[in-house]
Amino acid sequence: MNLNSNINIATSLNPSPCLPLLSPPTCPSSSPSSLISSLKTSKTLRDLHQLHALAIKTGLFGDPLVAAEVLRSSVLSEHRDLRYGRRVFDQMPEPNCFSWNTLIRAYSESDGGHPSESLLLFSRMLLCETARPNRYTFPSVLKACARAEAIQEGKQVHGQVIKLGWDDDAFVLTNSVRMYACCGFMEDARKLVEKSSLSPESESSVVLHNIVIDGYFRLGMVEEARQVFDRMANKSVISWNGMISKFAQTGYFKEAICVFRKMQLEGVKHNYVTLVSVLPAISRLGALELGEWVHAYAEKNVIEMDDVLGSALVDMYSKCGNIDKAVQVFEGLPKRNPITWSTMIGGLALHGRAGEALDYFQRMEKAGVVPSDVVFIGVLNACSHAGLVDEGRSYFNRMVNIYQLSPRIEHYGCMVDMLGRAGLLEEAEELVVNMPVKPDDVIYKAFLAACKKHGDAEIGMRVAKCFMELVSHDGDSYVLLSNLCASLGEWDTVAKLRLTMKELEVRKDPGCSWITIDGMIHEFVVEDYTHPRTKEIYLMLEEMAVKLQEAGYVPDTAQVLLNIEEEKKESTLFYHSEKIAIAFGLISTSSGTTLHIVKNLRICGDCHSSIKLISKVYGRRIIVRDRSRFHHFEDGVCSCNDYW
DNA sequence: TTAGGGTTAG
Numbered sequence: 212m213n214l215n216s217n218i219n220i221a222t223s224l225n226p227s228p229c230l231p232l233l234s235p236p237t238c239p240s241s242s243p244s245s246l247i248s249s250l251k252t253s254k255t256l257r258d259l260h261q262l263h264a265l266a267i268k269t270g271l272f273g274d275p276l277v278a279a280e281v282l283r284s285s286v287l288s289e290h291r292d293l294r295y296g297r298r299v300f301d302q303m304p305e306p307n308c309f310s311w312n313t314l315i316r317a318y319s320e321s322d323g324g325h326p327s328e329s330l331l332l333f334s335r336m337l338l339c340e341t342a343r344p345n346r347y348t349f350p351s352v353l354k355a356c357a358r359a360e361a362i363q364e365g366k367q368v369h370g371q372v373i374k375l376g377w378d379d380d381a382f383v384l385t386n387s388v389r390m391y392a393c394c395g396f397m398e399d400a401r402k403l404v405e406k407s408s409l410s411p412e413s414e415s416s417v418v419l420h421n422i423v424i425d426g427y428f429r430l431g432m433v434e435e436a437r438q439v440f441d442r443m444a445n446k447s448v449i450s451w452n453g454m455i456s457k458f459a460q461t462g463y464f465k466e467a468i469c470v471f472r473k474m475q476l477e478g479v480k481h482n483y484v485t486l487v488s489v490l491p492a493i494s495r496l497g498a499l500e501l502g503e504w505v506h507a508y509a510e511k512n513v514i515e516m517d518d519v520l521g522s523a524l525v526d527m528y529s530k531c532g533n534i535d536k537a538v539q540v541f542e543g544l545p546k547r548n549p550i551t552w553s554t555m556i557g558g559l560a561l562h563g564r565a566g567e568a569l570d571y572f573q574r575m576e577k578a579g580v581v582p583s584d585v586v587f588i589g590v591l592n593a594c595s596h597a598g599l600v601d602e603g604r605s606y607f608n609r610m611v612n613i614y615q616l617s618p619r620i621e622h623y624g625c626m627v628d629m630l631g632r633a634g635l636l637e638e639a640e641e642l643v644v645n646m647p648v649k650p651d652d653v654i655y656k657a658f659l660a661a662c663k664k665h666g667d668a669e670i671g672m673r674v675a676k677c678f679m680e681l682v683s684h685d686g687d688s689y690v691l692l693s694n695l696c697a698s699l700g701e702w703d704t705v706a707k708l709r710l711t712m713k714e715l716e717v718r719k720d721p722g723c724s725w726i727t728i729d730g731m732i733h734e735f736v737v738e739d740y741t742h743p744r745t746k747e748i749y750l751m752l753e754e755m756a757v758k759l760q761e762a763g764y765v766p767d768t769a770q771v772l773l774n775i776e777e778e779k780k781e782s783t784l785f786y787h788s789e790k791i792a793i794a795f796g797l798i799s800t801s802s803g804t805t806l807h808i809v810k811n812l813r814i815c816g817d818c819h820s821s822i823k824l825i826s827k828v829y830g831r832r833i834i835v836r837d838r839s840r841f842h843h844f845e846d847g848v849c850s851c852n853d854y855w
Numbered sequence: 856t857t858a859g860g861g862t863t864a865g
């Protein structure tokens with residue numbers, strides 16, 4: 212869009228506004244100042260309409276200050292109505308500068324894709340002789356450019372800023388930097404910051420640096436963002452919160468927690484946003500102790516427990532293995548929204564507590580909350596993990612027919628997984644082939660895992676062909692497929708697959724498990740020898756092997772799908788990362804302590820049966836979160852009833 | 856009339 216192009220706003224808008232002409236119930240005295248103060252305190256759209264009518268009736272609308280306040284109340288109050296405000300503006304014979312700024316700002320902040328409207332108005336304002344852009348005009352126009360990521364227009368506006376001499380104004384500067392940062396022009400953004408005469412300790416300088424950091428994160432330039440943060444002479448709580456939330460949102464969970472700890476060490480008080488920002492990182496890492504600390508901190512510091520912080524806590528307790536506590540937090544919340552319900556239902560599903568997940572879904576419906584498509588992902592996931600195939604089909608149909616929600620690939624993913632786990636491979640295949648969205652890696656992975664579980668290579672290979680055509684770069688799917696072939700002894704195909712992976716530079720995520728002891732996260736990969744207590748860990752693993760064999764453990768070497776000697780297979784199995792993490796947990800905690808393990812991949816069959824025995828032999832509850840769900844091992848039994 | 860937040864198939 213070119214700001215200098217001719218724009219005929221008048222023809223594009225409703226020229227005959229219907230303005231109400233009611234008498235207000237309580238008629239304020241008709242002086243400009245009392246009308247303005249009534250407008251400022253008006254609470255509803257109805258009040259506003261009546262005061263507007265009064266202004267017209269008494270002729271006071273002709274007073275530019277009154278008209279400006281009618282406009283401001285229309286578009287920037289809590290009960291804003293942009294279309295109404297636009298009609299008010301178009302009625303003004305000669306809007307003053309304040310009114311232009313008000314409407315430009317309202318468009319730049321609105322959600323309905325209106326930033327371009329802001330720019331159109333600004334270009335009209337430039338041609339207007341009675342109102343010149345001022346220091347209040349530019350922040351909004353620049354914000355509109357930033358939101359539309361319109362660099363060409365942004366540069367033109369910035370040109371006007373310099374021409375009219377507003378470039379030293381703190382608000383204008385902030386928004387100029389933000390405009391460049393949002394458009395990805397970090398060089399320009401940084402130049403402006405460096406050129407500014409602000410003291411590095413000043414509040415404005417902190418804001419500018421926060422914006423630059425945000426810009427680097429948008430571009431995925433995490434290291435640059437971190438460097439700017441580390442070098443800041445002064446940091447506000449918003450700077451710290453920004454780093455935590457951006458790290459967590461980009462998958463840098465450990466880094467998010469690290470910043471959170473550093474903030475604490477430097478004596479910066481956490482606030483509500485800090486907690487909401489760090490909790491998702493804690494959830495993903497399964498760092499229960501830290502999560503509990505955050506919960507206690509919120510209570511001790513009387514941080515408001517609303518639906519948002521409540522959802523984050525429910526999610527944290529669910530993903531960190533304490534589902535009962537998640538339920539307790541949920542039940543204690545003063546307010547719940549659709550996300551809170553989704554989080555609770557998804558959490559119960561993750562723990563295999565399908566019956567309760569479905570009960571909560573019913574409660575949600577009874578409470579009058581309209582189910583979102585996300586909550587159905589939780590419901591279908593619950594059915595899938597509990598083998599409730601008929602219920603799953605029925606909920607899928609209800610979602611489509613009663614709630615009129617279009618199934619997304621995630622819903623099909625749940626259905627394929629559900630049918631596959633239950634051994635209904637042909638029905639699952641039919642769904643993969645006929646579903647209206649293109650199957651992705653995840654769908655194939657669920658399907659291939661089901662074929663492997665049920666030993667059906669024929670269907671597996673048929674679908675595998677489609678998967679190969681995807682030219683996927685997802686390492687896990689290749690490994691799954693090659694494992695499927697390996698379980699059939701098809702070593703030639705395995706070799707071919709490995710070669711394809713090499714050619715496409717596909718890498719598999721290495722299996723990795725972690726355990727938190729005294730607030731420290733300890734990470735282990737398969738056959739890991741890097742931990743400072745490696746010697747003790749491996750002595751423990753040897754002891755475990757002996758005790759398990761005494762208890763009747765037979766290694767399930769069919770799980771090791773490499774073409775290697777049986778004996779080597781046995782040792783490979785015993786050094787899987789989750790077993791190493793458990794050995795470390797056993798030597799680092801007192802007897803009877805529950806162990807919480809998180810694994811990035813799905814737990815293998817041999818580990819699953821070993822951990823059942825370990826829980827019995829060592830008298831420990833062991834809670835393992837793998838890629839798809841929780842397993843609660845106790846006294847030789849797992850909560851998943853071996854259906855996973 | 857500048858900056859910050861929660862759920863989602865394997």
